[in-house]
Amino acid sequence: MAKAPPVDKRRQILDAAIRVFARQGFHATRVSDIADEAGVAYGLVYHYFRSKEEVLNELFVERWSLLLSAIEETDRTEETPREKLAAVAGFIVDSYRHDPELMKVIIVEVTRAANSFGRTHLPEIRRAYQSIAKIVEDGQKVGAFRDDVAPLFASMSFYGAIEQLLSGWIFDVIPASDTDFDQAKELVVMTICDGLEPR
């Protein structure tokens, strides 16, 4: 047997970083905090990563690529446009339910921090908006959606609404229980597709 590291230290560091970043924020965490949380020597962080930023980098890319695949996968199904949007909303909400700390880090430190760190990832972030826009656009072609709203515009509103809900959960502005999560999925789609006014 060539390699059998008893514990994957690299993974250990990444997981520790999630916890520490979520707790203190990227800027406020020292590299030693990550190492301590991981139960690992300071220098080892630099053995596996070139910098503190690369750790965050890795966390973002790992999860965001899943989101991108999920959206594009969904788009390839035969579901109705509305169902596709529901699937996207569901995926994002479930991501949060499954690993709130990781999603907190990604949203707070990357997605909503496009100025500092997120700038690097603008292309990937933009790609998510575009993919959602495509779902809307196709919906318009089929007559499922009105065509007087620019697809990218609708996409931004839709994604913005979802992200705002996650932020609300992250910062305890709105209640977060399992039923809240499930309701949220339905309600975002309902709000965006049906609108607030009665039909």
Add this chain to the structure above:
Amino acid sequence: MAKAPPVDKRRQILDAAIRVFARQGFHATRVSDIADEAGVAYGLVYHYFRSKEEVLNELFVERWSLLLSAIEETDRTEETPREKLAAVAGFIVDSYRHDPELMKVIIVEVTRAANSFGRTHLPEIRRAYQSIAKIVEDGQKVGAFRDDVAPLFASMSFYGAIEQLLSGWIFDVIPASDTDFDQAKELVVMTICDGLEPR
């Protein structure tokens, strides 16, 4: 003639800070950058403000209180709930049109950075959500809005959609011209009130 301060240095520092924060982000700007941009000695920043953070503080409070008044003022009018939402959206979009740099700083460094700096201002931010929620709630009572969507929930979606559009303009994800701004105002309200599906 008693007093004629040749220039209000304090204001000069605040305006410089807007420009520098917008350009480099809060964390990346040194206090000396602000002083240089303002054409003022380093130490003077500390004469008028207790810390770099207090400068950002001041900028946020100054503008956010205007937003809060605008929302609450609007709510007191006799307009329809939908018109009230349109007024809120209009105010925010116009704030951006009028002073994009200041709005960029407020959104990027405070509103969407509730982890680090924004934490201090969560109460004021929350109050904006609540005020919008009240508009929705009253709309429901009058039968103008469906009542199967929690008001605070609708409020978050609405505000989230708007803020996402501003982010899109800030980071060049979506086009930003005067007509785009005007369209945006209408379209957010249309999306949220009427929904994407044809009526």
Add this chain to the structure above:
DNA sequence: GCCGGTCGATTGACTGGTCAATCAGCCAGT
């Protein structure tokens, strides 16, 4: 009208502390 004094505004060199990143070596497994 002139002088000395007061006080707030203004200046910028300096300090203390913080951390990211480096590196010289240790040691477990083979």
Add this chain to the structure above:
DNA sequence: ACTGGCTGATTGACCAGTCAATCGACCGGC
């Protein structure tokens, strides 16, 4: 005894905030 994952003390850069000194507007006494 060699290799490479692993260690953690050290270093060097950076910067927020301090402070002692200067400036200049105004005032009151003579």
